[in-house]
Amino acid sequence: MTQPCVLPGIAALEEEMIALRRHLHAHPELSFEEFATSDLVAARLEEWGYEVHRGLGGTGVVGRLRLGSGNKVIGLRADMDALPIVEQTGLPYASRNQGVMHACGHDGHTAILLAAAKHLARSREFDGTLVLIFQPAEEGDGGARRMLEDGLFELFPCDAIFALHNMPGLPTGKFGFLPGPFMASTDTLTISVKGVGGHGAMPHKATDAILAGAAIVQALQSVVSRNVNPLDCAVVSVGSFHAGIAPNVIPDHAELQLSVRALKPEVRDLLIERISAVAQAQAASFGATATVEVDEAQRFPALINDAKSTAFARQVAEDWLGADGLVTDMAPLTGSEDFAVMLEQCPGCYLLIGNGDGEGGCMVHNPGYDFNDDCLALGASYWVRLVESFLA
Ligand code: NI
Numbered sequence: 429m430t431q432p433c434v435l436p437g438i439a440a441l442e443e444e445m446i447a448l449r450r451h452l453h454a455h456p457e458l459s460f461e462e463f464a465t466s467d468l469v470a471a472r473l474e475e476w477g478y479e480v481h482r483g484l485g486g487t488g489v490v491g492r493l494r495l496g497s498g499n500k501v502i503g504l505r506a507d508m509d510a511l512p513i514v515e516q517t518g519l520p521y522a523s524r525n526q527g528v529m530h531a532c533g534h535d536g537h538t539a540i541l542l543a544a545a546k547h548l549a550r551s552r553e554f555d556g557t558l559v560l561i562f563q564p565a566e567e568g569d570g571g572a573r574r575m576l577e578d579g580l581f582e583l584f585p586c587d588a589i590f591a592l593h594n595m596p597g598l599p600t601g602k603f604g605f606l607p608g609p610f611m612a613s614t615d616t617l618t619i620s621v622k623g624v625g626g627h628g629a630m631p632h633k634a635t636d637a638i639l640a641g642a643a644i645v646q647a648l649q650s651v652v653s654r655n656v657n658p659l660d661c662a663v664v665s666v667g668s669f670h671a672g673i674a675p676n677v678i679p680d681h682a683e684l685q686l687s688v689r690a691l692k693p694e695v696r697d698l699l700i701e702r703i704s705a706v707a708q709a710q711a712a713s714f715g716a717t718a719t720v721e722v723d724e725a726q727r728f729p730a731l732i733n734d735a736k737s738t739a740f741a742r743q744v745a746e747d748w749l750g751a752d753g754l755v756t757d758m759a760p761l762t763g764s765e766d767f768a769v770m771l772e773q774c775p776g777c778y779l780l781i782g783n784g785d786g787e788g789g790c791m792v793h794n795p796g797y798d799f800n801d802d803c804l805a806l807g808a809s810y811w812v813r814l815v816e817s818f819l820a
Contacts, residue, residue: 431601433749434805435812437547442805449539449804450521456510456530459565460574462487465508465538469562472542476549478560481583485574490584491560493549495819498556502818503586503774504811505767506541507534507566516795532792533594533783536799536807538562540592543804544811551812556819559584561770570725572766581773588737589776590814591767592807594799596789598782601806603745604755605779607738611731612661612689613696614764616723619644619707621671623716625680634678638671640714641682645669647710648686651702662699663689663762689762691730731768734775741777744817745810755782781807 434442457465466487473480478491487508515522515529523529545560561580565571598604621641626634645666656662664686671682686703690696704720711718745753758780767778783789783800790797 431806433753433809435547435809437551438543438805438809438812441543441546441808445539445543445804445808446801448542449535449799449801452535452538453530453799454521454524456523456525456528456535458512458528459509459567459569459571460486462508462564466562466564469508469538469542473545473560476546478545478549484578484580485564485571487564488571488575489562490580491545492584493558494556495552496555498819500556500819501559501586502556502815503559503561503584503589503776504541504544504815505561505563505589505591505770506537507563507571508538509534509565509567509571511567511793513793513795517798519798529795530799531794531797532567533799534566536594536803537592540804540807541811543808544815547808547812548815554816554819558815558819559586561589566766568726570766572769576769576773586774588734588818589770589774590737590741591778592781592810593765593778594783594792594803595780596783596791596797597785598755598780600782600784600800600802602753602755602782603749603779603810604758604782605738605742605745605777606758606760607733607735609691609730610733610760610778611765611768612663612691612760612762613693613730614726614728615688615696615700616726617686617688617700617703618721618723619684619686620719620721621682621684621711621716622718623680623714626678628676628678631678635715636678637680637682637716638678640711640716640718641669641671641684643714644684644707644710644718647706648703651699651706655698655702656695660695661689661691661760661762662695663687664699664703689764691760693730696730728764728766729768729772731765731778732771733777734771737775738777740818741779741814744814748810748813755780
């Protein structure tokens with residue numbers, strides 16, 4: 429049922445947008461392969477009178493609409509990619525692309541922005557330029573960076589940019605804002621341990637890479653607990669550890685992969701420095717060596733919301749919904765988000781919309797997750813109000 433705060437023009441589009449969202453859900457596409465999705469987005473934007481640019485970041489789509497004589501420009505961004513997950517929702521509109529799933533709600537974000545786009549082009553109640561950024565590959569492959577490399581803000585300079593993401597566990601349709609550091613930086617590190625292989629029966633003739641690797645995993649736990657200021661946020665997780673193939677062979681090599689998160693650049697630097705030192709010293713204590721590599725393609729900075737843009741975005745929500753429509757205790761998250769790199773080049777705000785806090789609700793990236801369609805009209809109404817306020 430449509431909530432009373434939904435704009436009438438958006439309420440009229442709600443059924444269409446639910447159908448569109450479910451179509452996207454049934455036809456998910458992986459990062460940089462959003463071919464059908466970007467075709468659909470581009471076709472709709474063209475139909476509604478937007479100037480459409482394609483190919484930024486590969487499958488990215490940008491729509492622009494200028495109205496009146498105002499010289500202000502607002503950018504809104506939605507992500508379009510899905511994840512390599514086998515869907516287990518059993519929904520009638522579940523993925524028809526086996527092994528690929530919209531498990532992060534980017535189907536919803538795309539539908540929300542399209543609904544707002546249609547309404548804004550029809551109602552024409554703004555004065556200035558609206559830039560709609562449909563981004564590929566948000567899920568770790570750097571779609572935002574690729575769009576920037578392709579000249580996003582040279583071609584489409586914006587005064588401020590905004591993006592929203594659904595969040596399971598927050599009440600349906602409530603909006604969450606936080607100025608400053610909001611999402612963590614992420615770094616992926618690979619530690620290669622080199623020992624000397626040998627017979628499992630004669631360990632004294634070998635240098636055991638597994639033992640050195642295990643010691644590294646243990647010792648890394650001291651980095652967050654002993655090196656980082658307890659009042660700062662930091663995460664060091666070893667997510668993969670591979671070594672050996674046979675019970676009677678001591679392997680000469682072990683490989684560990686780590687995910688490292690922080691909210692402050694100085695903490696991020698400290699973590700990487702200490703991980704390297706600990707890994708090398710631990711390996712050396714067993715007579716092995718360790719090399720530590722940071723995957724440059726998988727590095728994302730912390731997401732820092734601009735204070736002024738965030739205050740503005742929050743005020744728009746509060747004027748519309750009252751304080752009751754906002755999440756009151758918004759705290760930073762240790763997840764990451766590549767909208768962060770866009771925010772390094774243009775001030776703006778990344779905000780959350782609650783996906784519901786009911787029992788059995790799945791977190792994003794879970795095979796049972798689904799975007800909450802009750803958020804579509806609320807999210808689109810919010811975008812409309814934000815644009816009409818920014819370009820008043
Ligand atoms: Ni996501």
